[in-house]
Amino acid sequence: xxxxxxxxxxxxxxxxxxxxxxxxxxxxxxxxxxxxxxxxxxxxxxxxxxxxxxxxxxxxxxxxxxxxxxxxxxxxxxxxxxxxxxxxxxxxxxxxxxxxxxxxxxxxxxxxxxxxxxxxxxxxxxxxxxxxxxxxxxxxxxxxxxxxxxxxxxxxxxxxxxxxxxxxxxxxxxxxxxxxxxxxxxxxxxxxxxxxxxxxxxxxxxxxxxxxxxxxxxxxxxxxxxxxxxxxxxxxxxxxxxxxxxxxxxxxxxxxxxxxxxxxxxxxxxxxxxxxxxxxxxxxxxxxxxxxxxxxxxxxxxxxxxxxxxxxxxxxxxxxxxxxxxxxxxxxxxxxxxxxxxxxxxxxxxxxxxxxxxxxxxxxxxxxxxxxxxxxxxxxxxxxxxxxxxxxxxxxxxx
Amino acid sequence: xxxxxxxxxxxxxxxxxxxxxxxxxxxxxxxxxxxxxxxxxxxxxxxxxxxxxxxxxxxxxxxxxxxxxxxxxxxxxxxxxxxxxxxxxxxxxxxxxxxxxxxxxxxxxxxxxxxxxxxxxxxxxxxxxxxxxxxxxxxxxxxxxxxxxxxxxxxxxxxxxxxxxxxxxxxxxxxxxxxxxxxxxxxxxxxxxxxxxxxxxxxxxxxxxxxxxxxxxxxxxxxxxxxxxxxxxxxxxxxxxxxxxxxxxxxx
Numbered sequence: 001x002x003x004x005x006x007x008x009x010x011x012x013x014x015x016x017x018x019x020x021x022x023x024x025x026x027x028x029x030x031x032x033x034x035x036x037x038x039x040x041x042x043x044x045x046x047x048x049x050x051x052x053x054x055x056x057x058x059x060x061x062x063x064x065x066x067x068x069x070x071x072x073x074x075x076x077x078x079x080x081x082x083x084x085x086x087x088x089x090x091x092x093x094x095x096x097x098x099x100x101x102x103x104x105x106x107x108x109x110x111x112x113x114x115x116x117x118x119x120x121x122x123x124x125x126x127x128x129x130x131x132x133x134x135x136x137x138x139x140x141x142x143x144x145x146x147x148x149x150x151x152x153x154x155x156x157x158x159x160x161x162x163x164x165x166x167x168x169x170x171x172x173x174x175x176x177x178x179x180x181x182x183x184x185x186x187x188x189x190x191x192x193x194x195x196x197x198x199x200x201x202x203x204x205x206x207x208x209x210x211x212x213x214x215x216x217x218x219x220x221x222x223x224x225x226x227x228x229x230x231x232x233x234x235x236x237x238x239x240x241x242x243x244x245x246x247x248x249x250x251x252x253x254x255x256x257x258x259x260x261x262x263x264x265x266x267x268x269x270x271x272x273x274x275x276x277x278x279x280x281x282x283x284x285x286x287x288x289x290x291x292x293x294x295x296x297x298x299x300x301x302x303x304x305x306x307x308x309x310x311x312x313x314x315x316x317x318x319x320x321x322x323x324x325x326x327x328x329x330x331x332x333x334x335x336x337x338x339x340x341x342x343x344x345x346x347x348x349x350x351x352x353x354x355x356x357x358x359x360x361x362x363x364x365x366x367x368x369x370x371x372x373x374x375x376x377x378x379x380x381x382x383x384x385x386x387x388x389x390x391x392x393x394x395x396x397x398x399x
Numbered sequence: 400x401x402x403x404x405x406x407x408x409x410x411x412x413x414x415x416x417x418x419x420x421x422x423x424x425x426x427x428x429x430x431x432x433x434x435x436x437x438x439x440x441x442x443x444x445x446x447x448x449x450x451x452x453x454x455x456x457x458x459x460x461x462x463x464x465x466x467x468x469x470x471x472x473x474x475x476x477x478x479x480x481x482x483x484x485x486x487x488x489x490x491x492x493x494x495x496x497x498x499x500x501x502x503x504x505x506x507x508x509x510x511x512x513x514x515x516x517x518x519x520x521x522x523x524x525x526x527x528x529x530x531x532x533x534x535x536x537x538x539x540x541x542x543x544x545x546x547x548x549x550x551x552x553x554x555x556x557x558x559x560x561x562x563x564x565x566x567x568x569x570x571x572x573x574x575x576x577x578x579x580x581x582x583x584x585x586x587x588x589x590x591x592x593x594x595x596x597x598x599x600x601x602x603x604x605x606x607x608x609x610x611x612x613x614x615x616x617x618x619x620x621x622x623x624x625x626x627x628x629x630x631x632x633x634x635x636x637x638x639x640x641x642x643x644x645x646x647x648x649x650x651x
Binding site: 230 | 449470481487489490492499500505507509512514515518519524
C-alpha cells in the first residue's frame, strides 16, 4: 500500500514536470522549419490542453468511477463561463472571484440536474442529462438573452460597472491575477531557431490543473472513491450492504459539475467572452470522447485524451491545400496533385474525419484507451526483459 | 428470545395470492430453514424481510423494530445481511476491497463524504476484512479480482462480505442452488463453521433436503403462501401435511 503512495507521488511529479515545462517540451521543431506547424508550444493551445484536461478529469470522476455516462456536461462548462464573465463585468477583472463564482454556480446547477437525472440509470440517465444540457443551450441562446446576450455572446464592455476596478480611459480591460495580466508574456527567448513563450495565463491554468489532478487522485484513493467504484460494479449488492447509493452518485455528479465549471471559468479568464455554443451537445460529446480515448477510470487517461484531441484538432485543421502542395512538391506534377486530392478530406475542415478514424482505432484495438496502450507497451517491454534475463540464466543448449 | 417476528403477512401479485397470512417466529441464535415446493412463496417472503418487496398487510418486526417501509440499505444498517441465490459481489474489485466495502458501510453508515481519507490508512477496516478472509480460508486470494474466482469461492466471498458486518441476522436464499454435491457439502461445512464460531441467527431458504436437515434447528414449511407446519427437523420428516404439500393430494 505504501507502494501505491510512492507511485502516486511519482505520477504527480511527472504530471507537474510536463505541465511546467510544456512551453519547451511542446516546441521541438524550429519555428521557420517545415515541421513548425506540428509545434504545440504556444500559449493559446497549451491553455486549451490544460483547461480541457481539467474538464476531462472532472468528467472521469463521474463516468470513470461510477459508470454514469453524462451527455450534458457542457452545460456546466457554459455556466462556469457565463458566471465568470459576469464577475468580470460586475466586480473586477481579477480572475479569483470569477473562478470561485463559476465553480459555485455550476455546482448548484449540477446539484439540481443531478438530483433529477440520477433517479434513472444507464441510457435513461444519459438522455436526461442530454435533455437538460440542450435545454440550457436553447435558453442561453434565446430566452435568457438579458443574462447571456444570446447569439453574440457575453462580452466585457467599457461601460460595465465593475465595482472594484472601474475602467479608466479607453483601453479594453484585461483579465489579471492581482495585476499579472493573463495574456502577458513574462519570458520569451529563442534557442536553436525555436521560439519559446511563457505567459502568466498558461501557468495559472497549469497550476490549477495540478491541484485538480491531485484532488482527483485523493478521491480515487479514498473510501469514498472505493464506494463510487462499487456503484459502478454492483449497485444492488451495495444497497444490500447498507450503503445509500443515491447521495454517493449525486456527490460525484456535483464534483464533476464543479470541475466543468472550473474549466469553463478558466476559458473565460483566458479570453473573457462566453457564448451559448459552449453548451452545445457536441461539446458534451467531446469530453466523453476525451475520457474514453485516454482511458476512463484511470487517473492520467482523461488528461492525455484531452491533449490528444485538442492537439489534432489544432494541427490538422491548420493544414490546408497550400501546405499539402508544399509537402508533395517533390513529386512529379500529376502525382502530387493526386496525393493532395487524397489527403485533402482528412485535413483542414475535414479534421473530424481523421479524429473519428483514430477514435475508432483506439476503441477497437485498445478498449482501455491510450492508458491501456501504454500499459501494454510497458508489459511487453518488461516481459521481454524478464524473458531475456531468464534466457541468460538458462544453460546454453548443447550443440 | 425472538429476533424476527412475522405476523399475518399478505402479498398479492395481481390475481395471485403469493403470501397468505404468513406467521413466522425466528429465535435468536437459531438456524431457521424455510422449505416448500416451487412457487410456495419462499423468495417472496424473504424479499419482504429485506425491503425489496413491501407486504400488503401484516407486520415484520426485527429486534424490536418494524422493517416495513424501510429501504434495503436501512434494513442492512439495523443488522440484517443477505446472501443471494447467485453470488452478488463487486466483480471488478479485488477480494480484499470486496470485504472492506461492507466494513466501511458498517462503520460509516449509509453515506459518508470522506474524499480525502486514504483507504491505505484504514488499518482497522483492513484488519477486520483480512481476519474474516483468513477465517474462511481465502487469505491468499485477497488481491485477486473477484470476477476471476470459481463459483464456490464467490459464494465464500459473499459470505465473508456479510460476516465482516457482524450481522444479527443472516438471510440465505438457496445458498447451494445449482451447486455440485461436493460444493454443496463444502457450503454446509462453511455454514456449520460460521455457526460454531459466531452466534449469528440464520434464516435459510432451501430446496435441498440434505442441506436443510444437516443445518436447521427449526423448519417452517411453506405451501401456497401459508406456513403449514413449523417444528423441529425430526418432527418434519414424517409429517402428513408436509407429505401432502410435496407429493400432492392424490396420495391421500
